[in-house]
């Protein structure tokens with residue numbers, strides 16, 4: 058489904074180049090569940106943004122569904138984001154003035170789905186994440202876990218093939234976090250390709266596959282069961298590693 | 308994304324910032340209301356003047372001695388034009404087809420006295436036809452008698468104000484007043500008429516034209532007033548009069564103007580004034596546009612995260628542009644509607660205060676003011692909306 062070849066992303070910080078991704082080569086199969094770990098600043102979010110076509114790599118090749126993404130123009134990229142990719146963020150990013158249902162409807166608005174159908178499909182998605190009764194609540198009337206479930210419903214309402222989650226449980230307590238993870242696992246079991254960035258070994262463990270980034274390099278590849286090796290690697294880093302659950306930058 | 312979706316989204320965004328939305332909306336409505344009110348005033352002035360002309364008689368053709376100089380000097384002044392004689396006037400009255408009534412006019416200033424009361428007024432020498440040509444009416448007695456123009460008579464018709472001044476509470480009819488050295492019998496008093504094209508028709512003494520010419524020692528008429536039989540014959544009457552008098556004088560040395568020409572001159576001057584007022588008021592609309600731009604720029608920078616999110620959810624550039632432009636246009640057109648309401652209300656108040664002024668905004672001003680209010684949002688919304696579309700979604704989402 059996804060093929061990354063020698064992807065590089067360098068930020069220019071006042072003349073100092075910051076190499077957020079260095080020659081990342083990775084394949085992600087359709088229906089896979091991949092966890093990305095790594096210390097803060099190692100390039101996890103940058104990689105996720107590249108995968109989600111929100112950011113363009115400076116070098117390397119990115120194929121999504123057999124298409125060379127770097128050749129696409131802005132309009133084609135927004136179509137890709139709309140129909141093929143879903144995003145979930147640590148801080149939910151719900152539109153505060155819209156109700157839960159209206160938030161879920163947003164991608165369908167951009168896709169030109171008629172209003173009646175939009176409403177129906179949004180309600181179905183909210184039902185799937187257990188939030189149907191909260192459909193007309195605004196985000197400030199919802200708990201963190203509920204907000205993230207609304208975000209999940211929104212990310213998947215147009216039935217994308219790929220779901221990208223950046224610290225989806227980073228702002229949640231244990232129970233809410235587990236609820237969100239269960240929904241994610243269920244969606245993955247239904248065929249959704251899932252890429253989760255996390256600091257939390259308990260989250261990473263659920264993944265079938267696991268990679269660890271450091272300074273923009275992939276320094277570890279393994280299965281979810283090899284989480285202990287990954288954690289060890291992170292804690293024996295050059296003092297920068299933190300495998301502890303999410304100190305979390307917003 | 309349908310137009311309804313765009314508007315709905317923009318509307319909800321604006322509802323989240325009621326105060327600043329209301330303030331920038333108010334800016335636009337003041338601009339629109341100013342356009343409506345000021346153009347209504349200009350239009351009111353125009354209509355007022357046109358109504359004045361209509362009261363004088365819209366089929367009027369005026370003949371004056373002297374040629375209208377290309378230098379723009381008033382005809383009849385400067386130089387020594389050949390006389391426009393009573394015989395000329397008679398020839399025109401009899402010989403030009405389409406002339407319904409003709410009235411000669413000589414004007415001078417003289418003191419009119421009755422006993423110890425005296426008053427310096429305009430003395431108009433004319434004929435019986437004056438009554439109809441200048442739309443006068445007689446309150447008491449009668450107007451100048453129907454008699455040949457070249458025959459004078461020691462009679463006078465007083466304007467209502469002059470009569471009231473000379474004969475307070477007394478009967479003027481039959482009394483003899485002195486005009487200069489002349490003793491004249493009062494045969495009539497005109498009904499109040501008010502200012503008519505710069506001449507107070509209530510403060511005049513009207514005498515037979517031949518008498519006035521003797522009184523002021525004139526050989527030439529000041530004007531010859533013609534009333535055409537119908538409005539659409541004005542031009543032929545004008546041409547025939549000019550031709551006849553040119554033949555009589557051997558050269559074209561008179562000026563013939565139709566009421567229409569004067570009217571259209573006033574019309575275009577006052578129309579231009581109205582447009583200028585509208586233009587000045589429109590400047591305030593542009594200022595309101597700057598206000599909208601400012602509010603929208605603030606809104607874009609406050610909502611960078613939201614914009615980043617919309618992009619992550621697959622909003623295209625055009626959709627983001629449309630959403631933010633719609634907000635600006637929504638503010639400005641709502642301001643336009645409110646401004647129209649305010650403007651019309653202000654005009655109502657004006658009309659209530661000055662009933663004589665038929666103030667009413669011209670249709671073009673109403674349409675232009677509203678269209679401009681919409682355009683103001685579209686124009687001044689472009690910069691903020693483009694800023695929104697250019698935001699890097701990653702930076703916007705991260706809020707770095």
Ligand SMILES: Nc1ncnc2c1ncn2[C@@H]1O[C@H](COP(=O)(O)OP(=O)(O)OP(=O)(O)O)[C@@H](O)[C@H]1O
Nearest residue numbers: 068070075077096097098099100101102103104306
């Ligand atoms: N817009 C940017 N401008 C400059 N530098 C940036 C920008 N975005 C990211 N970086 C830098 O790129 C590197 C990788 O950042 P990234 O956000 O991918 O890290 P991360 O692994 O997600 O960290 P965290 O766990 O704290 O979220 C960091 O050194 C960061 O400072």
Ligand SMILES: [Mg+2]
Nearest residue numbers: 101102103223
């Ligand atoms: Mg990150």
